[in-house]
Amino acid sequence: MESNNKMEKINIEEKSIELDELMKRAEENALDSEEFMATRKRLEFLTSQKDRTNFLSEIWDLKKKMAKSSVTVKTLYELKMLLEKSKMDKETQISVLAHENAHGNKADSLGAKHESYILSVWKIGDKFGYSVGTHITHPDAWDKDKDKNVSIEYTKAPEEYGGYLSDKDKEDIEQKNNTKN
Numbered sequence: 001m002e003s004n005n006k007m008e009k010i011n012i013e014e015k016s017i018e019l020d021e022l023m024k025r026a027e028e029n030a031l032d033s034e035e036f037m038a039t040r041k042r043l044e045f046l047t048s049q050k051d052r053t054n055f056l057s058e059i060w061d062l063k064k065k066m067a068k069s070s071v072t073v074k075t076l077y078e079l080k081m082l083l084e085k086s087k088m089d090k091e092t093q094i095s096v097l098a099h100e101n102a103h104g105n106k107a108d109s110l111g112a113k114h115e116s117y118i119l120s121v122w123k124i125g126d127k128f129g130y131s132v133g134t135h136i137t138h139p140d141a142w143d144k145d146k147d148k149n150v151s152i153e154y155t156k157a158p159e160e161y162g163g164y165l166s167d168k169d170k171e172d173i174e175q176k177n178n179t180k181n
């Protein structure tokens with residue numbers, strides 16, 4: 001078992017170096033907080049349009065801007081490593097992990113697919129701020145009703161597990177509840 005442990009240790013060290021580099025790049029490209037929020041809102045607005053034909057290049061540019069200031073990881077363990085590299089306090093790190101885990105677990109349990117966790121870095125003065133999100137996809141076969149109902153379920157999940165809902169979660173739930181299919 002010793003060689004296995006050694007192997008694992010090397011992998012963790014490599015992963016840590018990789019995440020250090022990704023975090024550094026995200027910090028270097030971090031947007032000012034107002035620009036970050038505006039960019040995110042605009043992107044959500046454009047991607048929610050029924051006909052996106054005229055917005056494709058703007059969507060592409062905005063996505064690139066967001067991606068440069070973010071780090072995407074697959075697993076909760078990697079997210080934990082990433083948060084430890086951030087300037088977020090320990091208590092917040094723990095509640096963020098539980099929160100994102102709740103979204104992801106619930107999505108998987110309902111037949112959606114939890115793809116990744118995304119940590120976005122933004123700046124406020126000379127300090128960094130962070131937003132963490134989950135990327136979840138749905139099977140193509142689902143109709144709009146199923147899409148909507150399942151999204152609401154996993155967006156609400158952290159509260160169900162005794163945690164908090166973010167302002168963005170609350171907005172998303174309200175918006176979905178108001179969407180008529």
Ligand SMILES: [Zn+2]
Pocket residue numbers: 099103158165166169
């Ligand atoms: Zn959330």
